[in-house]
Amino acid sequence: MTTIELNEENLPRLAPRPCDCHKGQLGHAVIVAGGAGMGGAGLLAAQACLRLGAGLVSLLTHPDHVAASLARQPEVMVHGVTTAAGLQPLLPQATVLLLGPGLGQTGQAADMLEAAAGSPVVQVWDADALNLLALQPERFIAAGPRILTPHPGEAARLLGWSAGEVQAQREQAALQLARQYQSVVVLKGHGSLIADPGGQLLVCRHGHPVMAGPGFGDVLGGVITAFVAQGMSSVDAACLAVWLHARAGERLAAQGRGVIASDLLTPMRALLEAWSPV
Numbered sequence: 001m002t003t004i005e006l007n008e009e010n011l012p013r014l015a016p017r018p019c020d021c022h023k024g025q026l027g028h029a030v031i032v033a034g035g036a037g038m039g040g041a042g043l044l045a046a047q048a049c050l051r052l053g054a055g056l057v058s059l060l061t062h063p064d065h066v067a068a069s070l071a072r073q074p075e076v077m078v079h080g081v082t083t084a085a086g087l088q089p090l091l092p093q094a095t096v097l098l099l100g101p102g103l104g105q106t107g108q109a110a111d112m113l114e115a116a117a118g119s120p121v122v123q124v125w126d127a128d129a130l131n132l133l134a135l136q137p138e139r140f141i142a143a144g145p146r147i148l149t150p151h152p153g154e155a156a157r158l159l160g161w162s163a164g165e166v167q168a169q170r171e172q173a174a175l176q177l178a179r180q181y182q183s184v185v186v187l188k189g190h191g192s193l194i195a196d197p198g199g200q201l202l203v204c205r206h207g208h209p210v211m212a213g214p215g216f217g218d219v220l221g222g223v224i225t226a227f228v229a230q231g232m233s234s235v236d237a238a239c240l241a242v243w244l245h246a247r248a249g250e251r252l253a254a255q256g257r258g259v260i261a262s263d264l265l266t267p268m269r270a271l272l273e274a275w276s277p278v
């Protein structure tokens, strides 16, 4: 098994925008997230997606979270949705989907996931989308290419292993997930790994323990989605997002405990602009 270390020699770049570029050419990300009590997860993902350059971002969240989300981020189109029937009319506009942050694991959440999975676009599956997939793998068949972004606990559920077993063999776990679910996989945590079903494996040796807090994964999901929206391949989007996220965490490390996930947005944007100017 050859593991490629992500560095500035092999890191993909986002193409510069043409002068006459318009938002319709930069993708429409539809984010299905934010079940009752977890509106922040969807909003963090939506903000990250917008701030890393997606053309349009729609957030489909529990109706309880609509007003607060709009007050915090009016550039995001926010819809209160709790059922698959409510979701269906909003899916055709998506050029990429992010499914799962804070979605919950209710029957309605499962119905919405099943409906969204039928969309023939790239789909980023995170958090409760992964937990639901682990419970009923035969039910949730994605009609488009899929990127799974588990932390070790979610990876353990998907594999039927313990989190300790995942951590003891992270590379094998990432490759097994990619093969088993025929998806690009980002196995998060210290030394995040990117695997694809063909057996390609990359590792990011950046990041910092100040990132051990709520919402850091939600932000990563939003960034991967933003890069897919802007035309990158799944593996390239995952690599660039993981690298920027980890390097931004390192930049914030001097601030010590209490760095929060939304703090990543400013340093990630600065790093992206240095790496891939607009």
Ligand SMILES: NC(=O)C1=CN([C@@H]2O[C@H](COP(=O)(O)OP(=O)(O)OC[C@H]3O[C@@H](n4cnc5c(N)ncnc54)[C@H](OP(=O)(O)O)[C@@H]3O)[C@@H](O)[C@H]2O)[C@@H](O)CC1
Pocket (backbone or CB within 6 Å): 037, 038, 039, 040, 041, 042, 100, 101, 102, 103, 104, 127, 128, 151, 152, 153, 154, 163, 164, 167, 188, 189, 190, 214, 215, 217, 218
């Ligand atoms: N503001 C909001 O709305 C927020 C909402 N959120 C939403 O909450 C929902 C539940 O998601 P969650 O990740 O909190 O719970 P869950 O999947 O049970 O995982 C915990 C278990 O996994 C493991 N584990 C995790 N990381 C590991 C690591 N690096 N290394 C090793 N193990 C690791 C660890 O297992 P242990 O070590 O205990 O064996 C731990 O017990 C989800 O929808 C999410 O989007 C959050 O995004 C927060 C902000």
Ligand SMILES: Nc1ncnc2c1ncn2[C@@H]1O[C@H](COP(=O)(O)OP(=O)(O)O)[C@@H](O)[C@H]1O
Pocket (backbone or CB within 6 Å): 127, 150, 151, 188, 189, 190, 191, 192, 206, 207, 208, 209, 210, 211, 212, 213, 214, 215, 216, 217, 218, 219, 220, 245
């Ligand atoms: N100690 C650490 N070192 C490097 N990266 C970390 C560390 N702790 C957390 N992270 C990163 O922060 C993110 C946490 O994601 P996740 O556990 O899904 O959080 P949440 O569900 O709260 O959004 C992952 O990208 C992970 O790689």
